[in-house]
Amino acid sequence: MGNARNLAFWLVLLMLVVALFNVIGGNQTTSASDERDYSEFMTSVDAGNVNSVYINGEKVTYTLSDGTELYAINPGDDALARTLVEKDVTVKGKAQRQSGFQSLLITFLPFVLIIGVWIFFMNRMQGGGKGGAMGFGKSKAKLLTEKSGRVTFDDVAGIDEAKEELEEIVEFLRNPQKYSRLGGKIPKGALLVGPPGTGKTLLARAIAGEAGVPFFTISGSDFVEMFVGVGASRVRDMFEQAKKNAPCIVFIDEIDAVGRARGAGYGGGNDEREQTLNQLLVEMDGFEANEGVIIVAATNRRDVLDPALLRPGRFDRQVTVPNPDIKGREKILGVHARKIPLGPAVDLRIIARGTPGFSGADLANLVNEAALMAARVGRNVVTMIDFESAKDKVMMGAERRSMVMTPEQKEMTAYHEAGHAIVGITLPKCDPVYKATIIPRGGALGMVMSLPEMDRLNMFKDECHQRLAMTMAGKAAEIFKYGEDQVSNGPAGDIQQASSLARAMILRWGMSDKIGNIDYAEAHEGYQGNTSGLSMSAATKELVEDEVRQFIQDGYDTAYKILTDNTEAFERLAQGLLEYETLTGDEIKRVMAGELPHVDEEAEDAKDADKPSLMAVPKTRKRKVEIVKDEDVKPDEDEADKDA
Template sequence: MQGGLEFWEIFSLGNVRNIAFWVVLFVLVLALFNLFSGSGSTMQSRERTFSDFVSAVENGNVSTVTLDGEQVRYTTSDGQNFITIKPGDAEVTSLLIQNDIPVRAEKQQQSGFQSFLLTLLPFLLLIGVWIYFMNRMQGGGKGGAMGFGKSKAKMLTEKHGRVTFDDVAGIDEAKEELEEIVEFLRNPQKFSRLGGKIPKGALLVGPPGTGKTLLARAIAGEAGVPFFTISGSDFVEMFVGVGASRVRDMFEQAKKNAPCIVFIDEIDAVGRHRGAGYGGGNDEREQTLNQLLVEMDGFEANEGVIILAATNRRDVLDPALLRPGRFDRNVTVGNPDIKGREKILGVHARKTPLGPDVDLRIIARGTPGFSGADLANLVNEAALMAARVGRRFVTMEDFENAKDKVMMGAERRSMVLTQDQKEKTAYHEAGHAVVGLELPLCDPVYKATIIPRGGALGMVVSLPEMDRLNYHRDECQQKLAMTMAGKAAEVIKYGEDHVSNGPAGDIQQASALARAMVLQWGMSDKVGNIDYREAAEGYSGNTAGFSVSANTKELIEEEVKRFIQEGYARALQILKDKNTEWERLAQGLLEYETLTGDEIKRVMNGEPPHSDDGESDDSDAGNASVTAIPKAKPKKTTSEDDGGLEPEPSS
């Protein structure tokens, strides 16, 4: 019985269709071969013109003649065979009889097999074309006429590169939650004998670049099972029902390869909350989501198929998709801490030869807020910079330059700045640095520069001493003062009427911070402990119909303005009190262009940036000169720049 089942499986509909196609193709080739081989036998004789034939007949050099339709085959007196084609109006028979030459006529006919093939040739050709297109339309290829209904999931195996948990670092908590899934796939009896069931799915939630996709591949690599990957956008098409068909086909493939893992990247493209759009409940995306819900936890169980999905927008997903039984686990994959960053740097630096002065822990300390992708990019940039200057290994200097490039952009030393523009930039940045050093709750100043980078003419970067998890009210107020110090410096130096557009970026940062303090964090006593952010930004969400009165809006704007104005006044007073130090630092920036933490302090005290023995202190912010970049987007958090505005061209 088993042998019979295998026999009928071999001769399934798809296999019969393929076999029939090749049979028809073989018959066509055989027919063409017979036709050409049959006609080729007549080409064994040499061809001559009809006039040569007539001359040979009249001269008596022809012994025998055979007439075969328009062909005339004749043999000369010396035994040579020739062939010629007679014209339509030529009287060959009478010419031969007059010269007493034996004539033999052959009846023109083909073999029965050839006649049969020639009769069926058009029909066989049509059948072959029909079988070919039916094969393409019914699944012979995903790119066929009906191939858009097939799943676009790609199966990755170990030949594509095995990824394990050793290749994933910095997210230990997420790994621990998913290691149990690996154990389920390796030894399901361990849990089933206690009544445990394998999880249906796990949702990986986190910011971009934190390693969600890499973590999913590591699970498949550790378990040694097939790994299907597909993007949520691959399900959605303009034709209704195509996405649902692709979902069904994807799960059919997964069942055939069970146990396996199906990874859906960016699931929010297809799993958004139903009924939130304008298309009603019958559009393509919602039908695709409905089919996905049924396949994940419907009447038919998908044993051995684990669904992993990744998104950075969990808030927009449909509640039915998030319930237990579909995604039993929600795993948060966040940005790594200092220990995690050190491990991630170690993973990415495996194939990079490092110099003896490279300390990955120092680099990790200087990169708070970096994701795994940011750190990978940092290592790659450092390697490129080392290769550019012809080094055999990557040094700490290369990592420093790479961090500056990642954070602030490439240097633009070719930009032509007038002396007045350089001076304004120097006093602007010196104001940020002096106020930042004076206020104890501000992050230590790491670097001040007036070298244009990216879209900024200068920048002051602060380095947090540890990963910042929250902000306090007094810290935010001091941060506002440091942010507004650039404009305060320009006002003191040049007057109210000569303030440039340089503080535009500072004003944007200060406004964002002050609005967060008032609208979200409840740091305004007058506004109170109410979250007005959604109403102020026009969100509907769960607060549909929630609005604020005109008086409340006015109060919010007054509080935002008050916070910013208090910070500006505080910065103004500090710069007046520290006028001498501020002037020294501005002149030092004009002379040296870039100063680091301890160098800034020495210049403010009237000393040269470096001590006589060429060594500098490693204390306080001076340590920051070795460490480095606070965040990938410093304009919002840890740096003060000149607004990112390029100067007007000088006349």
């Protein structure tokens, strides 16, 4: 539709230009070589060489005795006709009267062209929006219909409390007498707050599918334009449309784009955004009541919203949409798994237990990745192996199978990851080790993944100190094995994580006896774990850095002691990683004890042949990795800079 409109505009513009040239050009078809000076024309008249003359305005066309037709331009000789009659020259003429259409066309066509071009470019700057250039102030809210894909509350899982609050709003729209008979009033607005990917927009679509009333949807950024006042006009127009369709629901996604606190930030804020917010506040709860219009908004930045927007009367309910717990994750997996064929051994509860902290969007992506992996290998159903592979890809990144590593790099990576795993298994408050691998994934040369046994709600001081020890175990392992002079830059990411955790313990969580229970990060918006810009004295800042250094050093010392006390298990695990490359948590414990990761026919054959070996590796577990010698390839400094 938009392309056809643009094509029609350009065709009309071209026709107007052609018409303008035709009118201005008139009948000027005579060649420029036939033009003569007016004095030459009068000389020919005086000499009697002109037989006839045709006068058309300033243009005088004359025919000579030999039949040659020429023309001249009259500079303003009013006596020309009298002179020609006196010389017995035949004179013809045309009255110089332009039609009204021609006069209007010549007068107004340039202005029409200018206005047309201005409208076109302004329409393009407005993104071809509703109403074009003359509709800047029109609302861009779209009426959602079932043709867009109907979503109901059955498609929303894992956030039962949020569903209940919103189901009540839907019920109010369906049966208002049930509540109004006791004096209850319909809520004017509901604010959905939660991390990204938790299903806020999906909940809003479910409300639209369940309510059976008109549902308008708009983004917060659609209000704000380059011209001051446009956003406020669009708010007014949106509420006018909503009142005409009441009872209805208006959904504003990412409301923080327009609802930020007024006067905040550098320079005192933004005039256009603040005017838009002021108009929104008035429309939601001003002198005129909006009966039957419910505003549902979503944001993951409640802290930046204006306090006037959050008060009852505007947003009566603030519905928290958190990351789902284990039961919620199982239900969400069940919703997304409806669309794919599952193998008989697939247990969604096991998958839910292994995905703590996943949002609804993460789980949807996990199911999709599992389906793609099953299709890639030609399976007819999705199995648990596909879900495990998809989980590894989502959590640790895709395997970089083409990466070339020297034997020394691979060995150091194995000892580095073995250090993480040994300390993580030894310390009781660390999350259980889920998997260790020395296969490069994402930006890391290797990785140890830990997963909590249940959803974590709190972080305790002893847990933080043990997590610091596990984080610094990679560097401790390298120094324990190769000495301080041979430590690599592989632990760079570990040091960064440990520093961030230590600063959070000291600056935010009050876990330092020397610093005390003061939140120094509270006043610094955008705190990223550094102390620059924090409101503290130089002495306190120095004390904070000393505490951060001490916390990290204590973790390193703990890790080094564990490696010293478990040297044999440390060596076994490192060698096991070199041979198997990937070990799960139970396999790590068996390898540390000097056993095979698992029992299979090949291992039994080796045992029967009196060839006991820790590294009797099943062929099914082998994976070929290209190994080169030092002289064949130079170590990649950029890859070595990644955290193992």
